[in-house]
Amino acid sequence: xxxxxxxxxxxxxxxxxxxxxxxxxxxxxxxxxxxxxxxxxxxxxxxxxxxxxxxxxxxxxxxxxxxxxxxxxxxxxxxxxxxxxxxxxxxxxxxxxxxxxxxxxxxxxxxxxxxxxxxxxxxxxxxxxxxxxxxxxxxxxxxxxxxxxxxxxxxxxxxxxxxxxxxxxxxxxxxxxxxxxxxxxxxxxxxxxxxxxxxxxxxxxxxxxxxxxxxxxxxxxxxxxxxxxxxxxxxxxxxxxxxxxxxxxxxxxxxxxxxxxxxxxxxxxxxxxxxxxxxxxxxxxxxxxxxxxxxxxxxxxxxxxxxxxxxxxxxxxxxxxxxxxxxxxxxxxxxxxxxxxxxxxxxxxxxxxxxxxxxxxxxxxxxxxxxxxxxxxxxxxxxxxxxxxxxxxxxxxxxx
Amino acid sequence: xxxxxxxxxxxxxxxxxxxxxxxxxxxxxxxxxxxxxxxxxxxxxxxxxxxxxxxxxxxxxxxxxxxxxxxxxxxxxxxxxxxxxxxxxxxxxxxxxxxxxxxxxxxxxxxxxxxxxxxxxxxxxxxxxxxxxxxxxxxxxxxxxxxxxxxxxxxxxxxxxxxxxxxxxxxxxxxxxxxxxxxxxxxxxxxxxxxxxxxxxxxxxxxxxxxxxxxxxxxxxxxxxxxxxxxxxxxxxxxxxxxxxxxxxxxxxxxxxxxxxxxxxxxxxxxxxxxxxxxxxxxxxxxxxxxxxxxxxx
Numbered sequence: 242x243x244x245x246x247x248x249x250x251x252x253x254x255x256x257x258x259x260x261x262x263x264x265x266x267x268x269x270x271x272x273x274x275x276x277x278x279x280x281x282x283x284x285x286x287x288x289x290x291x292x293x294x295x296x297x298x299x300x301x302x303x304x305x306x307x308x309x310x311x312x313x314x315x316x317x318x319x320x321x322x323x324x325x326x327x328x329x330x331x332x333x334x335x336x337x338x339x340x341x342x343x344x345x346x347x348x349x350x351x352x353x354x355x356x357x358x359x360x361x362x363x364x365x366x367x368x369x370x371x372x373x374x375x376x377x378x379x380x381x382x383x384x385x386x387x388x389x390x391x392x393x394x395x396x397x398x399x400x401x402x403x404x405x406x407x408x409x410x411x412x413x414x415x416x417x418x419x420x421x422x423x424x425x426x427x428x429x430x431x432x433x434x435x436x437x438x439x440x441x442x443x444x445x446x447x448x449x450x451x452x453x454x455x456x457x458x459x460x461x462x463x464x465x466x467x468x469x470x471x472x473x474x475x476x477x478x479x480x481x482x483x484x485x486x487x488x489x490x491x492x493x494x495x496x497x498x499x500x501x502x503x504x505x506x507x508x509x510x511x512x513x514x515x516x517x518x519x520x521x522x523x524x525x526x527x528x529x530x531x532x533x534x535x536x537x538x539x540x541x542x543x544x545x546x547x548x549x550x551x552x553x554x555x556x557x558x559x560x561x562x563x564x565x566x567x568x569x570x571x572x573x574x575x576x577x578x579x580x581x582x583x584x585x586x587x588x589x590x591x592x593x594x595x596x597x598x599x600x601x602x603x604x605x606x607x608x609x610x611x612x613x614x615x616x617x618x619x620x621x622x623x624x625x626x627x628x629x630x631x632x633x634x635x636x637x638x639x640x641x
Numbered sequence: 642x643x644x645x646x647x648x649x650x651x652x653x654x655x656x657x658x659x660x661x662x663x664x665x666x667x668x669x670x671x672x673x674x675x676x677x678x679x680x681x682x683x684x685x686x687x688x689x690x691x692x693x694x695x696x697x698x699x700x701x702x703x704x705x706x707x708x709x710x711x712x713x714x715x716x717x718x719x720x721x722x723x724x725x726x727x728x729x730x731x732x733x734x735x736x737x738x739x740x741x742x743x744x745x746x747x748x749x750x751x752x753x754x755x756x757x758x759x760x761x762x763x764x765x766x767x768x769x770x771x772x773x774x775x776x777x778x779x780x781x782x783x784x785x786x787x788x789x790x791x792x793x794x795x796x797x798x799x800x801x802x803x804x805x806x807x808x809x810x811x812x813x814x815x816x817x818x819x820x821x822x823x824x825x826x827x828x829x830x831x832x833x834x835x836x837x838x839x840x841x842x843x844x845x846x847x848x849x850x851x852x853x854x855x856x857x858x859x860x861x862x863x864x865x866x867x868x869x870x871x872x873x874x875x876x877x878x879x880x881x882x883x884x885x886x887x888x889x890x891x892x893x894x895x896x897x898x899x900x901x902x903x904x905x906x907x908x909x910x911x912x913x914x915x916x917x918x919x920x921x922x923x924x925x926x927x928x929x930x931x932x933x934x935x936x937x938x939x
Contacts, residue, residue, distance in 0.1 A: 283730035304842040306926060352742055356718060363722045373804030373899040375711050377764035381926035384839040393839040393928055394772060397764040399742040412779055433718050436730035437741035493759040493785050497751040501739050509757055627739060628748030630760055
């Protein structure tokens with residue numbers, strides 16, 4: 242069964258909306274800034290933050306549950322994606338008029354959920370009342386806001402969370418459990434996450450510089466990306482206007498090696514990539530671009546580069562380094578990469594990556610610094626995480 | 642997409658009766674693991690001991706885990722945040738710093754048992770433990786693995802968090818294809834199939850009740866008329882679901898805690914009962930899950 246991407250919504254350091262995101266990709270310029278938190282007592286309190294003007298101020302709560310930035314980011318991206326898909330637009334939109342709500346599911350990947358809100362409570366005190374306030378509620382908030390009454394799942398496989406989430410969303414459609422899935426990922430500023438990454442010595446003091454010889458770690462970013470996934474039959478029946486790409490394949494694996502470091506041989510990430518290609522029914526030569534996990538940490542970039550050469554060949558396709566533009570958006574990274582991949586396919590163009598300094602000779606990858614046409618039908622997206630969790634996705638031209 | 646999975650072992654760790662990680666897991670290597678991680682490892686260790694020889698014959702790439710948790714990191718996050726605020730991130734313990742990421746609570750499981758198929762972490766309010774069975778089983782059916790341990794682990798939220806009724810402990814279920822279990826002469830405890838849905842919380846109680854009844858219609862058609870254990874709270878969603886269930890089935894209400902442990906523990910218990918049971922649960926946020934537990938099966 243073909244799973245189409247029929248709507249997109251996004252929020253990142255490039256601003257709000259898919260147009261701003263694509264313009265940011267083409268401009269290939271960005272810089273992190275100091276986190277707007279006076280209590281961020283750490284060596285490198287850097288973030289690629291959502292611009293102040295684009296931070297949604299509302300809603301403060303959803304059916305009595307206090308909301309943090311992550312839930313608001315996710316809601317904003319979901320509203321854009323649903324409007325883009327023609328499944329509901331405007332502040333009071335619901336799904337009732339255009340789809341059977343019980344056949345609409347929600348899957349959101351997030352590593353920290355609304356932790357930022359709970360961190361504020363550590364300073365200001367929690368609100369009164371006896372209601373438990375679960376941290377991982379952005380998916381539920383989307384379901385409640387838009388009346389989607391199918392499955393509703395929060396996936397928290399760290400920096401691969403939304404990669405797994407998109408794959409689970411496609412599973413729901415392929416298994417017949419849903420016709421439409423509002424799927425993606427979200428991450429907002431968390432003092433605890435940034436503090437812990439500082440303690441682990443994993444933050445680059447300048448910016449996120451994947452595959453750069455001088456890279457010194459990663460830099461976190463805020464963001465939300467929501468994709469409307471839909472069975473081709475459902476999209477056809479309702480006359481969906483847009484078909485950015487198909488989510489054609491996925492591969493999962495686990496290193497089972499170390500809590501924070503990738504397995505140096507990359508055997509399991511290679512297995513995930515090959516599984517994704519097989520699932521999509523394509524050959525390495527069909528891959529026209531790769532959006533790598535590429536965090537800027539020393540070992541990740543070396544291992545991933547080596548495996549890309551092994552799986553796709555030494556003359557493999559160009560990479561697009563999204564994290565060099567928007568930072569490492571944690572649990573949202575896989576969804577932001579998939580959304581970028583859908584735009585690359587729809588526009589048949591790979592935008593320039595943010596220029597790196599001196600290439601790391603241990604990372605033999607092609608990172609164009611000027612736009613190049615997309616050759617091939619597909620884009621490969623990788624997302625990896627603490628705990629050795631690996632997921633690869635294949636996006637393909639709709640109709641391939 | 643169909644694989645007949647059976648539960649070959651179920652184990653519950655309830656620290657209320659006392660829990661010593663040295664006794665459960667060994668004298669070295671576990672001291673600095675967060676408590677919920679220790680509970681989970683202990684539950685899986687017990688389940689593997691009960692499951693027999695199944696895991697040894699499964700290739701590492703075909704072994705998988707799916708774990709649900711809502712609050713495992715809450716108290717640790719709060720402690721780490723106070724350290725950052727009061728002393729700076731440089732004072733954080735490097736041993737526990739990686740656990741800012743909630744999937745780390747289940748990652749040691751993968752390294753200890755070479756679970757290389759996948760290792761999912763689900764965090765949906767209250768239903769994540771049942772979702773772990775559902776998402777894990779679906780992925781086995783899709784061919785990503787052929788052996789699964791699924792369950793839940795919790796420790797109570799930080800005392801500064803709103804709400805009460807924190808949960809502590811872990812549940813582990815081992816699920817394997819029925820054919821493989823029969824081939825090695827293994828024993829099945831039963832089957833557990835999970836469905837999930839969402840009941841948007843907004844609206845007046847009578848409207849919510851009607852939506853709950855509509856949501857239940859296909860579920861009860863699937864499960865048949867079996868006794869129901871409903872793990873619910875007093876929220877509008879919990880009240881609506883319990884009301885709809887009690888009107889249609891023999892229902893026992895079980896108080897829900899702040900986490901996803903209780904529903905998973907109900908599944909483990911139901912596997913030891915005489916007949917099928919439907920374990921239902923709901924969160925105030927709208928998440929709803931149903932586990933049809935059918936004991937027996939060899």
